Amino acid sequence: MAEWTDLDKGGVSPRDCQVFDMAGTVERDPTRDPQCTHDAQAQQDSGCGSTEGSSKLALESAHKLSTSSMVFKAQGKYQEAKDGQQRALDIRMRVLGDKHPLVAKSLDQLGRIYLVLGNFSDAEKAHARALDIHKACTGATSQDVATCLGCLGMVTLQQGRLRKAEEHCSMALGMRKTMLGQMHTDVVQSLNDLGLVLLEQGKLSDAHQCFSRALGIGNGDHHHDANSETARSLCGMGRVMQKQAKLSEAEKHHRRALDIRKDVFGDCHPDVADSLLGLAQVMIEKADFAKAKEHACAALDMAQDIFHPGHPDVARAIFWLGMVVHMQGNFAQANEKFKMVLDIRKKVLGNEHPDVAQSLDALGTVMWKQGDFPKSEEYNTQALAIRKLALGDGHPDVAESINNLGILLYEQGKSAEAADFFARAMEIKRQALGDQHPDFATCLSNFGAAMCEQGRDTEGEECYNRALGIRKRVLGHGHPDVASSLHHLACLMNRQRKFSDAEDCHKAALAIRVRVLGDEHPDVAESLSSMGAAMQGQGNFHKAEEHFTRALDITQRALGDGHPDIASRLEWLGVTAYRQDKHPQAEEHLKTALAIRKIAFGEGHPSIARTLGWLGSALHMQRKYKEAEGCQKEAVALKRLAQGDVDEDVSVSLYYLGLALYEQEKLEDAGEALETCLEIRKRLVGDGHHDVPVILDKLDDVWGHRHNLC
Numbered sequence: 001m002a003e004w005t006d007l008d009k010g011g012v013s014p015r016d017c018q019v020f021d022m023a024g025t026v027e028r029d030p031t032r033d034p035q036c037t038h039d040a041q042a043q044q045d046s047g048c049g050s051t052e053g054s055s056k057l058a059l060e061s062a063h064k065l066s067t068s069s070m071v072f073k074a075q076g077k078y079q080e081a082k083d084g085q086q087r088a089l090d091i092r093m094r095v096l097g098d099k100h101p102l103v104a105k106s107l108d109q110l111g112r113i114y115l116v117l118g119n120f121s122d123a124e125k126a127h128a129r130a131l132d133i134h135k136a137c138t139g140a141t142s143q144d145v146a147t148c149l150g151c152l153g154m155v156t157l158q159q160g161r162l163r164k165a166e167e168h169c170s171m172a173l174g175m176r177k178t179m180l181g182q183m184h185t186d187v188v189q190s191l192n193d194l195g196l197v198l199l200e201q202g203k204l205s206d207a208h209q210c211f212s213r214a215l216g217i218g219n220g221d222h223h224h225d226a227n228s229e230t231a232r233s234l235c236g237m238g239r240v241m242q243k244q245a246k247l248s249e250a251e252k253h254h255r256r257a258l259d260i261r262k263d264v265f266g267d268c269h270p271d272v273a274d275s276l277l278g279l280a281q282v283m284i285e286k287a288d289f290a291k292a293k294e295h296a297c298a299a300l301d302m303a304q305d306i307f308h309p310g311h312p313d314v315a316r317a318i319f320w321l322g323m324v325v326h327m328q329g330n331f332a333q334a335n336e337k338f339k340m341v342l343d344i345r346k347k348v349l350g351n352e353h354p355d356v357a358q359s360l361d362a363l364g365t366v367m368w369k370q371g372d373f374p375k376s377e378e379y380n381t382q383a384l385a386i387r388k389l390a391l392g393d394g395h396p397d398v399a400e401s402i403n404n405l406g407i408l409l410y411e412q413g414k415s416a417e418a419a420d421f422f423a424r425a426m427e428i429k430r431q432a433l434g435d436q437h438p439d440f441a442t443c444l445s446n447f448g449a450a451m452c453e454q455g456r457d458t459e460g461e462e463c464y465n466r467a468l469g470i471r472k473r474v475l476g477h478g479h480p481d482v483a484s485s486l487h488h489l490a491c492l493m494n495r496q497r498k499f500s501d502a503e504d505c506h507k508a509a510l511a512i513r514v515r516v517l518g519d520e521h522p523d524v525a526e527s528l529s530s531m532g533a534a535m536q537g538q539g540n541f542h543k544a545e546e547h548f549t550r551a552l553d554i555t556q557r558a559l560g561d562g563h564p565d566i567a568s569r570l571e572w573l574g575v576t577a578y579r580q581d582k583h584p585q586a587e588e589h590l591k592t593a594l595a596i597r598k599i600a601f602g603e604g605h606p607s608i609a610r611t612l613g614w615l616g617s618a619l620h621m622q623r624k625y626k627e628a629e630g631c632q633k634e635a636v637a638l639k640r641l642a643q644g645d646v647d648e649d650v651s652v653s654l655y656y657l658g659l660a661l662y663e664q665e666k667l668e669d670a671g672e673a674l675e676t677c678l679e680i681r682k683r684l685v686g687d688g689h690h691d692v693p694v695i696l697d698k699l700d701d702v703w704g705h706r707h708n709l710c
Helices: 034-045 052-074 078-096 101-117 120-138 143-158 162-180 185-200 204-218 224-243 247-265 270-285 289-306 312-327 331-349 354-369 373-391 396-411 415-433 438-453 457-475 480-495 499-517 522-537 541-559 564-579 583-601 606-621 625-643 648-663 667-685 691-709
Strands: none
Touching: 052 078, 052 101, 078 101, 101 120, 101 143, 120 143, 143 162, 143 185, 162 185, 185 204, 185 224, 204 224, 224 247, 224 270, 247 270, 270 289, 270 312, 289 312, 312 331, 312 354, 331 354, 354 373, 354 396, 373 396, 396 415, 396 438, 415 438, 438 457, 438 480, 457 480, 480 499, 480 522, 499 522, 522 541, 522 564, 541 564, 564 583, 564 606, 583 606, 606 625, 606 648, 625 648, 648 667, 648 691, 667 691
16 A cells, blocks of 8 residues: 655745845934934933944944845845844944844844744844834834734744744734735735745635735835745745645746746845745656756755755755655655754754654655554654644644554554544545545545455445546546556455456556656556456466566565565465465465564564465465464464454465364364354355355365264
């Protein structure tokens, strides 16, 4: 079962939150503004500063430093910008004291630089101090206060404190609308800020409204900052569209944002890298992994040129490059990248941040695909706890973690528990995204798999068909998720012994996977193996063996010799050999498969019972009756534990156990096993089923042989 989705689950970068100086935030030159000169003189009279001339020179120097700092920031020279603004702040505090409006201006600018540098704690402190000064100097509802609140909103967004971020941004928007009117460019900035917060909260409709209103205001203004804000609006709208699975529209918005940002900032700027990552995420969803990798690599190169290796923007670019290689089936490389990102994010953001949960979730995905189920469960459990705390129970990312934990339960043979998890995830996705979204389809498909595993094939098939319809409509007929739905339907046909239909369905899935993922992807191996099963069911053992062997080779190269999927390929090869009367070869394949599964799953997994049953049959045909008895006894015990006493698989193992006991002349035990088998079969299929006379004939042999011995 290969259902694991991973959308953009985390973090808006500092580029998403860039705050520009708008009207009402321009510094006054203290040498030319009478009010500032008056304030400076008052400070001097109270003992702050030396002579009037030296104070004037000092303030002129601070003004030049602050102006140069903003130029450096615009050029992407953030360390120089920070150093210059810090020096300007020190001078102003020395000359003017720590409660002057110009001190607040320097604190505002310094906070913005800290935000870009990823130093969110210092950014928050700087903006909080500036806010207190502005409130004291200009009142609680001035433009400067609104600007500070917007900055604090972006900082708290980066810290993962979404409720506080929404509070700050909503207050800033309300103030600006009241003071400046609905159509002012500062209102565009506040709408973008609030839209980004709502987007991270999963409130897609509200976020869409914010960005749409911002675009309606900003498109008529060709001022430099207005263009920058227009790009922010387009980028935010692109993210909303992506989460709504409107991928063509999302791509169009991201490309428009990229063009504007290149025009405004040049080819190498954090905002340009941000737009490239937005495009990379859309390309991942569209399964254009070559383009996705190109965009992610370009963004990473840019971020590494601009920032230090431990910066959140560098981590974000590495994360999305990791997602690309993960989707391409390179799980070891993805694992390495996700661990690197997790280390950076924990260090910069703390252990409870949504971006940390995103990294844990991605690592859990990779660990699952690499066959390390305990580690996968550990990571996904941590991710779920963080997301519930940070995002609330109804967020789509919470559903993602619940779905992923359901997959792990399914893999452990706990299909009933898994179904509960899939149902919970499905309901959250339905409420947040609607019942025509690909994410909803993924949970629906997983739920269908759990139904089939419990023998509820009609319900499972209905789920598979609904998921297939959604995926075809939204993603297109050639998407890998469509191939996944076709694969699941074909596997169900195999179970129903509709082997010819199953083969056709597997061929369609295989064609999509080869075209999109390449010949060496693990999903291609999965399709080859399942197609081999359909061929085997039609008696075409030679072609089946070819498919199983190709699948085994791909899986070994992609996942290594100890992966559970290797056991699956070997089991099919063993069954094929058995059905061609190649019993020693079957024994070898099945024993290796059994050893791998016991290491991967532990001793009690249902798949181990299946392997034991086939191994017991292969041993029986070689007259190794004692070993065959041990295998069948263990298989019966495991099947009863997983499926209950009255089950078809239990009756099959009891029948073959009875045969092994009979051959060793353990007639009492053989009779008991066969009688129990007969009772189960009658209860399941009735007295008239063709299995019943077969079991009765063998019982006659047992009791007749026992009578002769007596």
